[in-house]
Amino acid sequence: MSKSFLEVDGLSKVYPDGQGNEFTVFEDIRFSLEKGEFVCIIGHSGCGKSTILNVLAGLDEASSGNLVMSGKEVIGPSLDRGVVFQNYSLLPWKTTLNNIVFAVRARWPSWSKEKVREHSERYLKMVGLDHALDRKPSQLSGGMRQRVSIARAFATQPELLLLDEPFGALDALTRGVIQDELVKIWEETRQTVFMITHDVDEAILLSDRIFLMSNGPNARIAESVKVDVPHPRSRATIFQNPAYHKTRDYLVDFLVNRSGAALPEDDGSPKFVEPAKGMAKPAPTPTEESAAKAVNA
Amino acid sequence: MASLNVRAALLSVSFLVLALGAWEMSTQPPAAQESMSEYEMLMGGAEQESRVPPPSAVIRLAWEELSNPFYDAGANDKGIGIQLGYSVYRVLTGYLAAMAIALPVGFLIGMSPLMYKALNPYIQVLRPISPLAWMPLALFIIQDSDASAIFVIFICSIWPMLLNTAFGVANVREDWINVARTHELGHLRTALTVILPAAAPTIMTGMRISIGIAWLVIVAAEMLVGGTGIGYYVWNEWNNLDLASVIFSILMIGVVGMLLDLALGKAQRLVEYKE
Numbered sequence: 001m002s003k004s005f006l007e008v009d010g011l012s013k014v015y016p017d018g019q020g021n022e023f024t025v026f027e028d029i030r031f032s033l034e035k036g037e038f039v040c041i042i043g044h045s046g047c048g049k050s051t052i053l054n055v056l057a058g059l060d061e062a063s064s065g066n067l068v069m070s071g072k073e074v075i076g077p078s079l080d081r082g083v084v085f086q087n088y089s090l091l092p093w094k095t096t097l098n099n100i101v102f103a104v105r106a107r108w109p110s111w112s113k114e115k116v117r118e119h120s121e122r123y124l125k126m127v128g129l130d131h132a133l134d135r136k137p138s139q140l141s142g143g144m145r146q147r148v149s150i151a152r153a154f155a156t157q158p159e160l161l162l163l164d165e166p167f168g169a170l171d172a173l174t175r176g177v178i179q180d181e182l183v184k185i186w187e188e189t190r191q192t193v194f195m196i197t198h199d200v201d202e203a204i205l206l207s208d209r210i211f212l213m214s215n216g217p218n219a220r221i222a223e224s225v226k227v228d229v230p231h232p233r234s235r236a237t238i239f240q241n242p243a244y245h246k247t248r249d250y251l252v253d254f255l256v257n258r259s260g261a262a263l264p265e266d267d268g269s270p271k272f273v274e275p276a277k278g279m280a281k282p283a284p285t286p287t288e289e290s291a292a293k294a295v296n297a
Numbered sequence: 298m299a300s301l302n303v304r305a306a307l308l309s310v311s312f313l314v315l316a317l318g319a320w321e322m323s324t325q326p327p328a329a330q331e332s333m334s335e336y337e338m339l340m341g342g343a344e345q346e347s348r349v350p351p352p353s354a355v356i357r358l359a360w361e362e363l364s365n366p367f368y369d370a371g372a373n374d375k376g377i378g379i380q381l382g383y384s385v386y387r388v389l390t391g392y393l394a395a396m397a398i399a400l401p402v403g404f405l406i407g408m409s410p411l412m413y414k415a416l417n418p419y420i421q422v423l424r425p426i427s428p429l430a431w432m433p434l435a436l437f438i439i440q441d442s443d444a445s446a447i448f449v450i451f452i453c454s455i456w457p458m459l460l461n462t463a464f465g466v467a468n469v470r471e472d473w474i475n476v477a478r479t480h481e482l483g484h485l486r487t488a489l490t491v492i493l494p495a496a497a498p499t500i501m502t503g504m505r506i507s508i509g510i511a512w513l514v515i516v517a518a519e520m521l522v523g524g525t526g527i528g529y530y531v532w533n534e535w536n537n538l539d540l541a542s543v544i545f546s547i548l549m550i551g552v553v554g555m556l557l558d559l560a561l562g563k564a565q566r567l568v569e570y571k572e
């Protein structure tokens with residue numbers, strides 16, 4: 001049997017409940033990711049999404065189960081797995097540029113100063129921040145900080161990129177702009193991404209597949225939903241695709257009506273669903289506005 | 298309307314003029330008496346000497362002392378600059394020694410809950426001891442008055458630095474530690490490139506408190522051990538009943554203390570960051 005890029009097998013997390021008993025947040029989590037996939041995970045608050053992501057990052061330990069990435073068992077944090085946290089986690093005493101340089105230098109210690117700087121600036125340019133190299137994080141808006149954080153994660157070119165509700169703290173307008181940027185960077189780099197979100201539209205815009213988690217305690221990853229919307233995608237045009245609406249209806253129905261009792265297949269792997277199977281059609285012809293954007297890019 | 302700064306400066310100067318004026322008025326010698334008593338003749342007008350000198354006398358003396366601060370005319374007659382120099386040297390030596398111990402130990406305690414629990418009882422007992430209480434023991438063991446004074450400075454400046462370092466290190470945001478972990482930084486790199494800059498403002502606050510305490514303590518310590526230093530100088534001038542010199546040196550203690558604090562304040566601003 002050919003192994004996937006990332007294999008997650010029988011993961012569970014148990015906490016003492018404070019009254020001498022145990023409290024199982026999630027159990028028997030099984031899934032796999034392929035190289036180059038963008039996968040989002042959606043579930044109600046408290047079902048354990050962040051915990052799963054932190055276990056993948058090596059920052060937290062599961063109570064049972066194991067993780068294998070590229071044939072090697074995952075133990076502890078590593079530069080092969082980059083993380084973007086919800087609260088940006090930039091080092092506030094370093095400038096924008098030096099926050100990236102810090103990461104790039106850790107990744108490639110043998111690189112020359114010039115090479116590190118050039119590489120860092122390239123990624124800041126990708127997120128449109130080449131004008132703010134010497135500013136401290138406290139002098140940036142929330143959206144700009146999250147861009148720096150995303151640039152830092154992409155700049156280290158990890159094998160797997162983990163994002164925990166990266167846009168959760170941003171206003172809707174800013175969020176939209178950065179989502180488009182993320183789409184663009186991902187189309188360029190085809191980085192493998194595992195991302196938590198609570199925004200159904202965001203998940204459809206970005207992902208190849210969406211994992212749906214049932215409610216805790218004893219939460220499971222019940223379904224794996226294929227997003228049949230072709231790339232390249234953009235926020236401005238995706239809603240013109242009927243497959244988008246079909247997928248969206250399916251996700252909302254799960255979250256509203258079925259997340260309480262949903263279960264995976266009998267073998268523990270998520271049920272694979274294709275709500276928009278066969279509806280896929282090529283991306284709509286670009287409107288004038290998005291054509292102008294493409295020329296600029 | 299003049300700016301707040303200008304108005305404040307004007308007000309400061311008028312307070313000074315008022316205070317000096319009141320001081321000068323209250324220390325005028327009484328109208329000359331018809332004749333001195335025989336006793337007064339014998340003492341050469343000692344009664345007048347025992348009055349607090351007027352500010353004009355202090356300013357005249359300050360001018361003299363400050364125009365030649367580094368003269369050295371034997372054990373009991375050195376310039377104010379030399380005396381202050383001795384005190385600053387002792388303070389800085391004791392302070393740097395305390396820093397050399399307090400920063401690494403503070404890091405250790407801050408990073409390890411085990412070490413914190415193990416060392417905390419000792420710190421809690423040792424910290425409230427008046428640094429001067431160590432003096433007899435220091436004199437007996439070290440057998441050298443200069444080194445004993447330095448030891449007293451060491452022991453009084455170590456606690457704020459130690460506790461602030463431990464506190465700052467223990468409270469570095471988990472997120473930043475996680476950044477270090479996900480970038481595979483080793484323990485030393487994490488300590489130097491993440492924890493140290495993150496805790497630096499808290500550590501600097503401790504260092505600033507320490508230098509203030511050290512400067513308070515050195516005066517008392519030098520009064521006890523004698524020989525040199527500004528504390529000894531104050532006490533010596535008191536024994537000479539030279540009140541103008543006493544007042545002048547009190548002012549100089551204040552000025553140097555302020556300069557030390559300003560220097561540390563500057564350093565503090567260098568390491569501060571906004572989140």
Ligand SMILES: Nc1ncnc2c1ncn2[C@@H]1O[C@H](COP(=O)(O)OP(=O)(O)O)[C@@H](O)[C@H]1O
Nearest residue numbers: 015016025044045046047048049050051052216
């Ligand atoms: N240290 C802890 N002790 C006990 N319970 C915890 C601890 N940390 C997290 N939890 C519980 O684990 C559950 C999952 O948390 P989390 O992974 O943050 O959820 P999500 O990201 O899906 O909102 C929550 O119900 C939370 O109460």
Ligand SMILES: [Mg+2]
Nearest residue numbers: 049050051164
């Ligand atoms: Mg979460």
